Amino acid sequence: MKKRQSNLKPTIFIIFGGTGDLNKRKLAPALYNLYTENYMPGKFAIIGTGRTTYTNAQYREEILHSVNEFSRNGEVQKERWDVFEKNIHYISVDIEQQKTFEDLKEAIVNLQEQFGPDTQTIFYLAVAPNFFPLIAECLHKYKLTSDEEKCRIVIEKPFGHDLESAKKLNCLLSAIFTEKQIYRIDHYLGKETVQNMMAFRFANSLFEPLWNRTYIEHVQISVTEQLGVGERGGYYEDAGALRDMIQNHLLQLLCLVGMEAPISFNADEIRDRKVEVLKAMRPFKPENVSLQAVRGQYGKGWIEGKEVPGYRSEKDVDPESNTETFAAIKFFIDNWRWQGVPFYLRTGKRLNQTSSTITIQFRDVPHHIFATSSIESWQQNRLIISIQPEMSIRLQVQSKRPGLNMILNPVDMIFNYKGTYDNNTPEAYETLLLDVMTGDQTLFMRGDQVETAWELVMPIINLWENKKSLNFPNYAADSWGPEEAEALIAKDGFYWFTLPVKE
Known part of the structure; x- marks a missing residue:
């Protein structure tokens, strides 16, 4: 099955750890490459989050440097980038300060209203494993996970440190999400x-x-x-x-x-x-x-x-x-x-x-x-x-x-x-x-x-x-x-x- 724009619903992509190494080296270049080859939805938004304070313009400049350095296609095409970067946003979120999730929720709700009722939301946890439970609980507290058809969470490895911690994390996630919402990623x-x-x-x-x-x-x-x-x-x-x-x-x-x-x-x-x-x-x-x-x-x-x-x-x-x-x-x-x-x-x-x-x-x-x-x-x-x-x-x-x-x-x-x-x-x-x-x-x-x-x-x-x-x-x-x-x-x-x- 071809996975082109016509098959994709409007998507809001939230990256926890948006200022981190994984996003700079892998996620941002990957999303840009998907866009240039027409594999992104017609309507999409990428929201980077982190403790660092950035304006949208500053964050877009950081992502531009990352894509230029790490994309398999080399430096960006200016005319494509000028359109792509308008879909990039940044919100300062301190995971340990739960009230900052209010700003994130407001941004998501505004984009959902713009994109329409079919909009899907993807939360990508590109952070240290000890933050996985805290983020999941905050997303649940602020009612950002309730629609199981339109909400997904992506968990990077390591998934647990041993059998006991893996079971504990699975138990916590399954109390908030259904299994079909959980994407445990192994890049291999x-x-x-x-x-x-x-x-x-x-x-x-x-x-x-x-x-x-x-x-x-x-x-x-x-x-x-x-x-x-x-x-x-x-x-x-x-x-x-x-x-x-x-x-x-x-x-x-x-x-x-x-x-x-x-x-x-x-x-x-x-x-x-x-x-x-x-x-x-x-x-x-x-x-x-x-x-x-x-x-x-x-x-x-x-x-x-x-x-x-x-x-x-x-x-x-x-x-x-x-x-x-x-x-x-x-x-x-x-x-x-x-x-x-x-x-x-x-x-x-x-x-x-x-x-x-x-x-x-x-x-x-x-x-x-x-x-x-x-x-x-x-x-x-x-x-x-x-x-x-x-x-x-x-x-x-x-x-x-x-x-x-x-x-x-x-x-x-x-x-x-x-x-x-x-x-x-x-x-x-x-x-x-x-x-x-x-x-x-x-x-x-x-x-x-x-x-x-x-x-x-x-x-x-x-x-x-x-x-x-x-x-x-x-x-x-x-x-x-x-x-x-x-x-x-x-x-x-x-x-x-x-x-x-x-x-």
């Missing part, structure tokens, strides 16, 4: 290659018959970063790699790989299938965590010729920190499709490469008919879905090398976005913001999905927090993580796959 699910997983699996008859334990040997999902924690040391001390990446991003990718075929492309139908995967995953027992999970913390080293500090020397980090910056975990899905197939998830900072990949390794052929001299570079078939730095899907197969002798070597059959499509690929936030405006929850997490994911990883979190690691830091910057991570997968006869380095 808006990435083009991640979305293509659904089309790749369920729009083609070629792979689905092979998508099971009979033909697939194991699955690897890796999200690795060269960067350290930077200015986010304070946040990362409370989060760590397991909470920050695996509990949400990587488990979401695992669900896309592991889910059963939905009966339709309906949001709840697809989300039901994802929850089924999480509920089928083998629970961790405290005594088995060390056999299935590895943690690490980076030390100092060199990245691209520049010396970088270890994690414990980063800003706002405890010099004796027990926080993991690397995690590798082996999961199992105990159902008919995946029984016995290991899913290896890995993420970390200050690693050798920044990349996000899903690799499906197929089982070897049952019988080798070629001479040993012909298959020196033999490799099992693999399907590699690259999310970043490049967006591609490649199938690695064996082929005969040109020449008079029968020599086999692996070759890649590649679908590359950049080489196939000329248009500029939308950013993840553009996709997700458009889905919020159209009321499509397919790419957003449901409450039970969030809680089930937390429930799965809590035994690991509890063990790691209550048992201090005695060997941190245990990997150097620009490495591939701790040696224990290699041992985790090597004992099963496998090794971690990495993308080839481009010259």
